[in-house]
Amino acid sequence: MSVSRIPRSRHIAGLVAVLALAACARRERAAPGAASSVTDDWNRSVALAAPARRIVSLAPASTELVFALGLGERLVGRTTWCDYPDSARHVPDVGNGIGPNVEAIAAQRPDLVLLYASEANRAAEQQLARLGIGVAVLSLDLAADVRRAARTIGALAGRAAAADSLVIRFDTALAAASRRRDASAARPPVRVYVDVEGNPPITIGAGSYLSEIVAAAGARNVFDDIRGGSGIVSLEAVARRDPDVILVLSSDTTRAPRLERRPGWRTIRAVRDNRVLVLDGRLYGRPSPRMPQAVRDLAERLARLRSGTE
Amino acid sequence: MNRLARGPFVAALVAAWLVALALGLLAGGARLAPGAVVNALGGGGDDATRAIVWSLRVPRVALGMLVGGVLAVTGAALQALVRNPLADPYLLGLSGGASLGAVVAIALGLVSPWAVPLAAFAASLLAIAVVYRLGRAAGGLDPHVLLLAGVVVGAFAGAIVSGLLAVGESHQTRSAMLWLMGGLGGVGWPGVAVLAVYSVPALALLFVEARALDLLALGEESAQHLGVDVRRTRRRVYLAASLLTAAAVAAAGIIGFVGLAVPHAVRMLRGQEHRALLPSVFVLGGAFLVLADAGARSAFAPLELPVGVVTAIVGVPLFAVLLRRTMAAR
Numbered sequence: 001m002s003v004s005r006i007p008r009s010r011h012i013a014g015l016v017a018v019l020a021l022a023a024c025a026r027r028e029r030a031a032p033g034a035a036s037s038v039t040d041d042w043n044r045s046v047a048l049a050a051p052a053r054r055i056v057s058l059a060p061a062s063t064e065l066v067f068a069l070g071l072g073e074r075l076v077g078r079t080t081w082c083d084y085p086d087s088a089r090h091v092p093d094v095g096n097g098i099g100p101n102v103e104a105i106a107a108q109r110p111d112l113v114l115l116y117a118s119e120a121n122r123a124a125e126q127q128l129a130r131l132g133i134g135v136a137v138l139s140l141d142l143a144a145d146v147r148r149a150a151r152t153i154g155a156l157a158g159r160a161a162a163a164d165s166l167v168i169r170f171d172t173a174l175a176a177a178s179r180r181r182d183a184s185a186a187r188p189p190v191r192v193y194v195d196v197e198g199n200p201p202i203t204i205g206a207g208s209y210l211s212e213i214v215a216a217a218g219a220r221n222v223f224d225d226i227r228g229g230s231g232i233v234s235l236e237a238v239a240r241r242d243p244d245v246i247l248v249l250s251s252d253t254t255r256a257p258r259l260e261r262r263p264g265w266r267t268i269r270a271v272r273d274n275r276v277l278v279l280d281g282r283l284y285g286r287p288s289p290r291m292p293q294a295v296r297d298l299a300e301r302l303a304r305l306r307s308g309t310e
Numbered sequence: 311m312n313r314l315a316r317g318p319f320v321a322a323l324v325a326a327w328l329v330a331l332a333l334g335l336l337a338g339g340a341r342l343a344p345g346a347v348v349n350a351l352g353g354g355g356d357d358a359t360r361a362i363v364w365s366l367r368v369p370r371v372a373l374g375m376l377v378g379g380v381l382a383v384t385g386a387a388l389q390a391l392v393r394n395p396l397a398d399p400y401l402l403g404l405s406g407g408a409s410l411g412a413v414v415a416i417a418l419g420l421v422s423p424w425a426v427p428l429a430a431f432a433a434s435l436l437a438i439a440v441v442y443r444l445g446r447a448a449g450g451l452d453p454h455v456l457l458l459a460g461v462v463v464g465a466f467a468g469a470i471v472s473g474l475l476a477v478g479e480s481h482q483t484r485s486a487m488l489w490l491m492g493g494l495g496g497v498g499w500p501g502v503a504v505l506a507v508y509s510v511p512a513l514a515l516l517f518v519e520a521r522a523l524d525l526l527a528l529g530e531e532s533a534q535h536l537g538v539d540v541r542r543t544r545r546r547v548y549l550a551a552s553l554l555t556a557a558a559v560a561a562a563g564i565i566g567f568v569g570l571a572v573p574h575a576v577r578m579l580r581g582q583e584h585r586a587l588l589p590s591v592f593v594l595g596g597a598f599l600v601l602a603d604a605g606a607r608s609a610f611a612p613l614e615l616p617v618g619v620v621t622a623i624v625g626v627p628l629f630a631v632l633l634r635r636t637m638a639a640r
Contacts, residue, residue, distance in 0.1 A: 081479065197484065197485060197488065199426075199488075199489070199493070199495070199496040200488060200493050200495055200496070200614060200616075201495075202484075202488075223612065225612070226612070226613065231612075231613045232488075232613060232614045232615075232616075233339060233612045233613060233614055234338060234339025234340065234495070234607050234611065234612060234614050235339075235366055235495055236338050236339050236340040236362045236366045236367060236607075237338075237339030237340050237341075237611065237612040239340065239358065239361065239362050239366065240339075240340035240341070240342070240358070240362060241612075242358065251479075261422065263496060263497050263498030263499075263500060263501060264365055264366050264369070264495070264498040266365070267361040267362060267365045267366055269358075
């Protein structure tokens with residue numbers, strides 16, 4: 001008796017759980033218009049009466065997320081700089097994402113605006129809120145921000161389940177890309193310098209998703225002691241830290257960066273040896289759901305460079 | 311404040327220059343040991359250190375000495391020319407012209423490292439020509455009209471720059487803003503050589519006119535009676551100063567405060583006479599900028615501050631102390 005009671009209670013617990021899940025699932029299906037409420041990255045509570053139908057996305061990274069969540073059809077506005085995926089270009093352009101044109105946004109009659117968390121956007125946030133338009137402020141600086149933003153957008157657009165599965169796929173792919181790197185990580189990590197700007201030299205620090213991509217690809221950013229996202233550094237500090245490879249972030253990958261032509265840059269060994277990789281700004285220029293792809297791409301190219309085939 | 315006698319003043323100048331030279335060479339983002347730097351200067355040590363010292367640090371110090379000196383001398387000359395203590399190398403529309411050239415080059419996507427300085431230089435020349443044309447009244451260059459012309463040309467160029475920055479792509483805007491902030495790291499030895507060759511004749515011309523500048527300070531008519539060709543002096547000083555500033559801006563961007571404050575500091579310490587003033591101002595301006603740059607490189611190493619930030623943060627309090635002591639002694 002007592003022996004069979006325990007499994008039965010387990011059955012009951014399991015049954016309750018299944019029923020609860022079913023109930024949740026049924027509620028999501030039965031009432032897609034239910035109010036959704038989330039907290040955004042400025043700790044504002046965002047509540048929409050119904051899932052967002054007309055979305056304006058004011059950062060390239062959030063535009064990518066909207067498409068990745070299968071909500072591309074609902075996008076009615078994007079910034080001039082939103083260049084991925086290609087179908088984003090068919091969405092009306094409302095201008096800049098930092099210091100946005102509130103009138104142009106309002107003209108699209110959105111019910112949700114995804115605003116980048118820049119201090120320059122404080123006024124726009126208030127103006128949009130005053131117009132009664134739902135605003136979600138998103139940070140989008142690190143991989144963790146991609147996960148959180150996916151869930152925020154998913155919740156506000158009634159696609160919570162899609163957001164969950166996107167996050168799981170994102171984490172699995174990132175882990176796989178890093179694991180592949182672990183298998184070949186017997187050698188010391190490649191030390192890289194990330195070139196954002198030449199004069200004065202600007203590089204990225206530990207607070208950037210690019211440092212995360214570099215680390216996940218099995219390399220090390222020589223300026224990971226900079227805590228912020230980026231900083232102006234001395235050219236002599238770059239020469240002194242002697243990176244193995246220079247990564248140049250560029251929106252135009254067809255044009256060779258020609259670092260050796262910059263005055264003084266030939267003091268850097270990687271420049272003299274032409275160990276320079278150009279990173280496509282469309283893939284590497286923002287933290288996006290394609291970060292795992294960037295990690296794989298970088299790891300492969302660094303490996304090819306090591307073996308002398310790139 | 312009592313003015314310094316010639317001997318102590320020259321000694322102080324030399325000391326300031328040597329301190330600037332030493333700190334400029336020893337301080338920096340790469341944190342090299344002083345012994346290693348000295349060794350590398352003498353041609354010893356490892357290749358990497360020698361490259362850092364000779365290809366990066368030495369040209370940077372040389373450029374600082376030149377740019378600081380040029381800005382300070384042009385400031386002194388222009389203050390005498392327009393007889394206005396607020397005059398500085400940028401007052402006559404030059405910074406506006408240079409900024410416009412730089413921003414247009416960046417907006418057009420000209421990526422060669424020399425495109426931006428050349429465009430800034432060309433646009434400065436254009437601004438100089440326009441201001442000169444506007445400032446040429448019936449009796450030759452009129453200082454008041456010249457000032458006004460400089461300010462309006464600067465404002466016009468500034469408006470176009472703001473417009474271009476507002477519609478530009480964010481990375482272009484960033485490049486342009488950074489260039490405008492100014493810095494000594496961007497041109498290396500070729501930049502130093504070009505600026506040196508270019509500056510010598512213009513500096514010499516200003517020095518030749520030093521006596522006339524003293525007399526101009528007495529007033530235009532007195533100067534005329536004492537045999538100064540006022541029209542010619544004005545034209546020469548204006549053109550030499552403008553062309554010098556254009557070259558300095560092309561090499562190092564817009565670095566404020568040196569051209570305004572250093573001449574006043576030297577006048578307070580030593581007096582008005584331009585034959586002594588101009589060389590002293592050249593040395594002190596160079597030393598000041600090199601010291602400021604050493605601070606900019608090492609304060610938050612490996613991060614670097616824009617040198618113009620340091621010239622103002624360090625220079626303004628120093629200048630304020632000097633000003634108060636001078637006023638108190640009066």
